Amino acid sequence: MDCLNLNEPHSMGTTIIGVTYDGGVVLGADSRTSTGVYVANRASDKITQLTDNVYVCRSGSAADSQIVSDYVRYFLHQHTIQLGQPATVKVAANLVRLLAYNNKNMLQTGLIVGGWDKYEGGKIYGVPLGGTILEQPFAIGGSGSSYLYGFFDQAWKEGMTKEEAESLVVKAVSLAIARDGASGGVVRTVTINADGVTKNFYPGDTLPLWHEEIPAQNSLLDILSAPSPEPMSM
């Protein structure tokens, strides 16, 4: 197959989302990492920890987003030691964007930084491709986000509860997975607030089916082990 080139760089087509709610933030992402059309990892974790209270959603080039996260984690660690208290989300986001902006010619990664600190509460910062930094009540990114702009225009509201925010994120990621070939797998969420960090996992078969989606089948081999009916008979 000339469309299957396993030497293509790993890219996370991705759908990533960050949403603030009353008291914290919810970060969500799909789990597909692709090399061309081959799914290199169908259960990736694209929500990476920077500090105890700040996480980042990664999209675009897997390598680029990982190296940026690693550098920022290192700088934030030193900053926390120097400051004597946890870093703020703003500082984390600023460090991310300095790397993204100053290396814009070499990097291809869109990031969403989200977390909670005691001064500003829950905050989301979008750092898209060129290295802009923009504080937003919610942010979407990755190839799957194209299908979500209209959805968020309608479904987003200020001052949601934690449960509302989480279900909004899960619904949105699953909608994007349904339409975007580069997004798929499971939905992972990370909720950050004053009480700490909660990570959740929604396997593909627990997600609702959208328009024209076909129910998942585990394996055609199940048909062989089932009694009497021949394979392929309808």
Next chain:
Amino acid sequence: MSSIGTGYDLSVTTFSPDGRVFQIEYAAKAVDNSGTVIGIKCKDGVVMGVEKLITSKMMLPGSNRRIHSVHSHSGMAVAGLAADGRQIVARAKGEASSYESVYGEAIPVKELAGRVANYVHLCTLYWWLRPFGCGIILGGYDRDGPQLYMIEPSGISYRYFGAAIGKGKQAAKTEIEKLKLSEMTCREGVIEIAKIIYKIHDEAKDKAFELEMSWVCDESKRKHEKVPVELLEEAKAAARLALEEMDAD
């Protein structure tokens, strides 16, 4: 009360047998010879005042500023060698600016005080540098509230709610201790500091002085600035009155 160094005081890189670095202590003496500088932390901000001794009648009032803004949210009052102080202020401004470029937020006052202290201390480590001959009172207001720090020529930096350096520091500290700072607003604090400075000023030894004051408080929208002219005049008037009442007793 002069201590004889006898050979151990020639270089800042030499300890004396009883564990002292004399050069640093001599630098502190330079601070003790300058006009008094006071800082207090009130419940809604920080007020700083300087007894600026006027050496020449021909000097323009308002010149030779001793209080400098380091960042919008903090300022430094310097006692001791003024030129040394300028160097430290410039460094502090640089630190504040570079912190903000990297971290995207205003430098916390605690961090600023730490960096200034580090810089002052740095200059006590090399034989080819001399220690700074100035004491610094740094007042600022950040997201952790109003804070007051004092940095000595040795590089020590502590956080205070009331501090004084210079000629009249002992007298000033005694006066500050009488104040109930946790219940005082900055407006009241300005008047109190003016009174203290007028009181401790020694008319016999030093002739004229100019009062320079600054604050950073809720009223100044958490910006470090000179105390407004009307309030300053009010404070001076109150201070002169208090002096007269004292003399009248």
